[in-house]
Amino acid sequence: MxxxxxxxxxxxxxxxxxxxxxxxxxxxxxxxxxxxxxxxxxxxxxxxxxxxxxxxxxxxxxxxxxxxxxxxxxxxxxxxxxxxxxxxxxxxxxxxxxxxxxxxxxxxxxxxxxxxxxxxxxxxxxxxxxxxxxxxxxxxxxxxxxxxxxxxxxxxxxxxxxxxxxxxxxxxxxxxxxxxxxxxxxxxxxxxxxxxxxxxxxxxxxxxxxxxxxxxxxxxxxxxxxxxxxxxxxxxxxFIGNPTINQIHGVYVNGGIKPDGSDEIIPCSIKANENDRVVLAVRPESVLFEGGQTTGTVNDMYSSGKDWLVNFNIGDTELRGYCDADYNVQEGSVIKVGFRDKGQFLFNEETGERY
Ligand SMILES: Nc1ncnc2c1ncn2[C@@H]1O[C@H](COP(=O)(O)OP(=O)(O)O)[C@@H](O)[C@H]1O
Ligand SMILES: [Mg+2]
Missing domain, CATH: 3.40.50.300 (P-loop containing nucleotide triphosphate hydrolases)
Incomplete structure (x- = not known):
């Protein structure tokens, strides 16, 4: 019925x-x-x-x-x-x-x-x-x-x-x-x-x-x-996903996102209006630890059962991503990260609406 x-x-x-x-x-x-x-x-x-x-x-x-x-x-x-x-x-x-x-x-x-x-x-x-x-x-x-x-x-x-x-x-x-x-x-x-x-x-x-x-x-x-x-x-x-999606708050400038507390611009293929306050949301499995251009600082690397996760910062934002067990980093390591297009979304910070 x-x-x-x-x-x-x-x-x-x-x-x-x-x-x-x-x-x-x-x-x-x-x-x-x-x-x-x-x-x-x-x-x-x-x-x-x-x-x-x-x-x-x-x-x-x-x-x-x-x-x-x-x-x-x-x-x-x-x-x-x-x-x-x-x-x-x-x-x-x-x-x-x-x-x-x-x-x-x-x-x-x-x-x-x-x-x-x-x-x-x-x-x-x-x-x-x-x-x-x-x-x-x-x-x-x-x-x-x-x-x-x-x-x-x-x-x-x-x-x-x-x-x-x-x-x-x-x-x-x-x-x-x-x-x-x-x-x-x-x-x-x-x-x-x-x-x-x-x-x-x-x-x-x-x-x-x-x-x-x-x-x-x-x-x-x-x-x-x-x-x-x-x-x-x-x-x-x-609400959907565990670990929860990473959220990078910042400003949309020059076709990318300038995260709060950072001077770098994360390139982003999703379009917003110049100077909009935005949230770039990235699934943990869409974080790439090879071939990226954005600077991060490692806080911790830990295992959650079968997977390994890296906890790191970009500017003021704490993020998590999956890595290989042999990825050799420790607290304080400076890394370059990127984000896969799939699993990456852009939202208006005020309304939460998706671009
Ligand atoms: N009989 C009732 N009288 C007054 N408020 C109620 C009553 N039943 C539910 N509510 C209110 O309605 C909202 C939704 O409740 P409910 O449907 O039980 O939520 P959920 O099942 O998602 O936890 C809540 O704010 C709750 O306090
Ligand atoms: Mg209920």
């Missing part, structure tokens, strides 16, 4: 004495293709849960429209929307077995007993929990509990699956394992899925599309493989 959002807005009355309303989601429009996994990404408080809750119908919209395929569901109650929901805290029924938990939504819908058991077992197999059907939730690990929660959301065969930070309670290793599992389950079930996370690496590894938000406003909505290489603005460039 395709989901279309048109100028969706949610305002809350303030929780404090200021009396100002909070615009949690601000005139957001997007279209989620059928059968895809969309990551709703952004820092805490940017409006992700609010968006998800409007899609599920739990939260009424302030203005705007939501369409499931061509049907306007903006005013439709949650139980009529055919959505499956999974939250961070698994919210399983503690006194029910795994099987009873998964069956429960079908029981509510008055599906016959044999049929609901057959369906629950089928879904339990899909999420690899079939060996634990007789256990209680407390007898399961966090990852297993989350599998049960996903099974319970899928058993009604929802047209839309909504997951709100489903992996946040799991430890790092399990989180990576479970995100691959969610990817597999989503592919197998083919259900259009919206996955909320504040973790850019999680979003990137799991999704077909990323919708990145800041303070209720959509910053970019594009295919996951494009967002890293084609950020719409400085916020996006900074």
């Amino acid at each position: 395709k989901v279309t959002i048109k100028d969706l807005t949610k305002r809350f009355a303030s929780r404090d004495k200021t009396g100002e309303t909070v615009t949690a989601v601000d005139t957001l429009s997007a279209e989620f293709e059928s059968g895809k996994l969309i990551a709703l990404l952004g820092p805490s408080g940017c409006g992700k849960s609010t968006m998800l809750n409007m899609l599920s119908g739990i939260l009424p919209v302030t203005s705007g429209k939501i369409y499931f395929d061509d049907k306007d569901v903006t005013e439709l109650s949650p139980d009529k929307r055919e959505v499956g929901l999974v939250f961070q805290n698994y919210a399983l029924y503690p006194h029910m077995t795994v099987l009873e938990n998964i069956c429960f939504p079908l029981k509510i819908k008055k599906v016959r007993k044999e049929e609901r058991i057959a369906k629950a077992v089928e879904i339990a197999k899909m999420v690899h929990i079939e060996d634990y059907l007789k256990r209680l939730p407390k007898e399961l690990s966090g990852g297993q509990q989350q599998r049960v929660a996903i099974a319970r959301a899928l058993v009604k065969q929802p047209k839309l699956l909504l997951l709100d930070e489903p992996l946040s309670n799991l430890d790092a290793k399990l989180r990576i394992e479970m995100r691959e599992e969610i990817r597999r389950i989503q592919r197998e079930s083919g259900v259009t899925t919206v996955f909320v996370t504040h973790d850019q690496e999680e979003a990137t590894s799991i999704s077909d599309y990323i919708l990145l938000m800041k303070l209720g406003v959509m910053q970019q909505f594009s295919a996951t493989r494009d967002i890293y290489n084609n950020p719409a603005n400085l916020f996006v460039a900074d």
Whole structure:
């Protein structure tokens, strides 16, 4: 099922004495293709849960429209929307077995007993929990509990699956394992899925599309493989990628950037207006330690697991780049660096807009 959002807005009355309303989601429009996994990404408080809750119908919209395929569901109650929901805290029924938990939504819908058991077992197999059907939730690990929660959301065969930070309670290793599992389950079930996370690496590894938000406003909505290489603005460039993108603040002069605290000009093929305050942003893997013309001073060279990174300064700016393990520099070494065109972006310092 395709989901279309048109100028969706949610305002809350303030929780404090200021009396100002909070615009949690601000005139957001997007279209989620059928059968895809969309990551709703952004820092805490940017409006992700609010968006998800409007899609599920739990939260009424302030203005705007939501369409499931061509049907306007903006005013439709949650139980009529055919959505499956999974939250961070698994919210399983503690006194029910795994099987009873998964069956429960079908029981509510008055599906016959044999049929609901057959369906629950089928879904339990899909999420690899079939060996634990007789256990209680407390007898399961966090990852297993989350599998049960996903099974319970899928058993009604929802047209839309909504997951709100489903992996946040799991430890790092399990989180990576479970995100691959969610990817597999989503592919197998083919259900259009919206996955909320504040973790850019999680979003990137799991999704077909990323919708990145800041303070209720959509910053970019594009295919996951494009967002890293084609950020719409400085916020996006900074939010996506680990280690984070290098940012050189300076002035655009003579077809290049004069970084703050340096007299050199870094040549740049991207055009801005003379004397604009700009930010040249460069991915760490786009820093070249051979054949460059800009002078840098090394602070440190260190390993981050399989890779080696050099931490160095150009003028006042501290930067990081990948190097070979045998690159022979130490603190204080003066080096010449350059930047690859790919992975290099120019932004207006004031607006964050990309040139
Ligand atoms: N029920 C509410 N009443 C008032 N403000 C709220 C309410 N729910 C959320 N907000 C505010 O709306 C903004 C977005 O919240 P939320 O959607 O929960 O963000 P996220 O899920 O991205 O962390 C925040 O500023 C939050 O404080
Ligand atoms: Mg949230």
